[in-house]
Amino acid sequence: MSDNAHLPKIFRSGMQAAEVFVIKTLLLPVQSKLGQAMKTFAPLLALTLSVPMPAVADSNWSYITDNTENTLYFGRNIRHREGITFVEIKMEDNPAGNNGDKNSWNQAFNCKNKTWRQNNVGFVPIKKGQVNFDWFKFACKRVVNHTH
Structure with missing residues (x-):
């Protein structure tokens, strides 16, 4: 051989x-x-x-914040119409469910008045220390900076 x-x-x-x-x-x-x-x-x-990996949003979603239950919030598609700013928001890792793109919702903000549209109540003031305050900062970042 x-x-x-x-x-x-x-x-x-x-x-x-x-x-x-x-x-x-x-x-x-x-x-x-x-x-x-x-x-x-x-x-x-x-x-x-x-090992489970943390949730990752689609590339067109931007991370906004998380809460004490480790629910992650992502936003995209910011639009402005007649003084109102709209942003599409979704959750990931929410223990209660309703996660992902198919459960996203549109949230309305009045950036000048620092208010947000709450279900069936109308526009109410944004309060620091709440998750919706971070949503507000995300949605109104450009609007607030351009108005001052």
Whole structure:
């Protein structure tokens, strides 16, 4: 049997002694070490893939804030009409559900008056320390900066 019989078939055909020497001394040790590294890292990779990852919004959503229950809020599609600013908001990681794009809603703000439209109540003042204050800052950032 030839000296290069243990090499993969692609390396065996028409090889010169010098080529066999290079493969044995340079390539095979690297291949062997790579295989050992893969055996070591495969369980770590499997563990990493099994750990839940935090929710990631679509690229067209921007992170706004989170709350004490670790619900994440994202916004997009800011529009202005007749003094009112609208922003589309969605939640992720909300323990109560209603997460994702299909559960997004449009929220209205009056940036000049620092109010937001609350369900069936009309426009009410924004209060610092509440999640809607961060929504307001996100939606009204440009409007407030341009009016002062």
